[in-house]
Amino acid sequence: MTLDFFSPVSDLVLAHNELLSPQALGKKIKIHSEKKGFPELGDVSIVVFGVLENRNDVNYIGEVFQLNEIRKIFYSLFPGSWNTVIADLGDIKAGETVEDTYFALKTTVCELVKQNIIPVIIGGSQDLTYAMYRAYDTLQSMVNLVSVDAKFDLGDSSKPMKNNSFVGKIILDEPYNLFNYATVGYQTYFNSQEEKDLMDNLYFESYRLGEISNNVTLVEPVMRDANVVSVDLNVVQGSEVSLKQKFSPNGLNGKEICAVARYAGISNKVSSFGVFEYKPSKDDEMTSMLVSQILWYFIEGVNCRINDEDFSDDRSYQKFITLVEDQELVFYKSNMTGRWWIEIPFLSNVNNKLKRHTLLPCMHQDYIDACENKVPERWYKAFQKNSI
Missing domain, CATH: 3.40.800.10 (Ureohydrolase domain)
Known part of the structure; x- marks a missing residue:
């Protein structure tokens, strides 16, 4: 120092x-x-x-x-x-x-x-x-x-x-x-x-x-x-x-x-x-x-920090898949904390800046909205940034 x-x-x-x-x-x-x-x-x-x-x-x-x-x-x-x-x-x-x-x-x-x-x-x-x-x-x-x-x-x-x-x-x-x-x-x-x-x-x-x-x-x-x-x-x-x-x-x-x-x-x-x-x-x-x-x-x-982001163990989370406007959205819910994430799909044809951002934190409400055919705004913005 x-x-x-x-x-x-x-x-x-x-x-x-x-x-x-x-x-x-x-x-x-x-x-x-x-x-x-x-x-x-x-x-x-x-x-x-x-x-x-x-x-x-x-x-x-x-x-x-x-x-x-x-x-x-x-x-x-x-x-x-x-x-x-x-x-x-x-x-x-x-x-x-x-x-x-x-x-x-x-x-x-x-x-x-x-x-x-x-x-x-x-x-x-x-x-x-x-x-x-x-x-x-x-x-x-x-x-x-x-x-x-x-x-x-x-x-x-x-x-x-x-x-x-x-x-x-x-x-x-x-x-x-x-x-x-x-x-x-x-x-x-x-x-x-x-x-x-x-x-x-x-x-x-x-x-x-x-x-x-x-x-x-x-x-x-x-x-x-x-x-x-x-x-x-x-x-x-x-x-x-x-x-x-x-x-x-x-x-x-x-x-x-x-x-x-x-x-x-x-x-x-x-x-x-x-x-x-x-x-x-x-x-x-x-x-x-x-x-x-x-x-x-x-x-x-x-x-109060809890490390609940280990998605390599199937027992640590639940996975939910829903279809919104022909787009498959994949959600994860931590069994430990109840916190939610949404997956950002990789675009293979672009220079991807998001290697460690594949999972985006979100709320339970985002999953509910997706089930009602509404695209979560956070997901949309991250997806668009990934496309630039």
């Missing part, structure tokens, strides 16, 4: 931690401190760290920020019945340039994922997701990214990258590793028609706020197929956060954003998770508490 990138957790937070209950989370995790140095990561499964970079925020006016308030509250929470060892690495300081910070974050995430450690990042501006994504350049050929966000953040990719255009850069910059991009909780009036059309033309997935609020379980199969999950705190409705953090009267409520974080944690594929667009202020307690609970639910999810 490149230690030079990190500054230790502040003595102020550590002093506060000393006053907590022996059962509190802050007493159970390894912490990078000035006195004890960088923690040993041999048995660690999850690391939390901050990235103090927000210069590519379109509204940046020179303010600096710290994560002390989040840490104080996060440390004071009580862990669940967890079997994972957690470490707080401190913060990646803003580099000389934003690109320096990106490099530090990319290098760190790459090293951690290689060691099967899940990085949980608390950040400034959401363009840091670009560096998280680039960490996978040498790790795997195709990456699935889920953004929990009110906006698509496609932006104008011909201009320098900002926190409202980083996805456009991800799509257009080489190497082209992005297989699927899904936005969860978007609000139509914050996105231009051109961006909506581009999402459709690229067969990317988007789930409106209303859909998620009506049925938050829609998020589960999307997260089950994700590698990188990025949460923009502006997706949360204004009544749930502090004054400076307020963005829109509509958005996911506290319970919904925590459920989404838990689904991300439960996914066996999610190997990095970030919460961005945090804006500290004097009346900050509500946002700090919400971010702490989002992190808590993600870690809770990781501790």
Whole structure:
């Protein structure tokens, strides 16, 4: 691990931690401190760290920020019945340039994922997701990214990258590793028609706020197929956060954003998770508490992971076949968890990018719809991407 990138957790937070209950989370995790140095990561499964970079925020006016308030509250929470060892690495300081910070974050995430450690990042501006994504350049050929966000953040990719255009850069910059991009909780009036059309033309997935609020379980199969999950705190409705953090009267409520974080944690594929667009202020307690609970639910999810994707053993699943519009659809249901998958047929005459995506996570409802002669939308989009 490149230690030079990190500054230790502040003595102020550590002093506060000393006053907590022996059962509190802050007493159970390894912490990078000035006195004890960088923690040993041999048995660690999850690391939390901050990235103090927000210069590519379109509204940046020179303010600096710290994560002390989040840490104080996060440390004071009580862990669940967890079997994972957690470490707080401190913060990646803003580099000389934003690109320096990106490099530090990319290098760190790459090293951690290689060691099967899940990085949980608390950040400034959401363009840091670009560096998280680039960490996978040498790790795997195709990456699935889920953004929990009110906006698509496609932006104008011909201009320098900002926190409202980083996805456009991800799509257009080489190497082209992005297989699927899904936005969860978007609000139509914050996105231009051109961006909506581009999402459709690229067969990317988007789930409106209303859909998620009506049925938050829609998020589960999307997260089950994700590698990188990025949460923009502006997706949360204004009544749930502090004054400076307020963005829109509509958005996911506290319970919904925590459920989404838990689904991300439960996914066996999610190997990095970030919460961005945090804006500290004097009346900050509500946002700090919400971010702490989002992190808590993600870690809770990781501790509930079950590997139910062994389809080599006939006894571990049930198989269902149905015919929709002359297309044979094959579904699998895990006997262990009850989770569902749908098979994507290979097209032998095209250059196939989907070798490890033959089974697409789906819901029981998709099978019911297929029995009623409706093609599941997730299957259709994945099939079309496979045909390009």
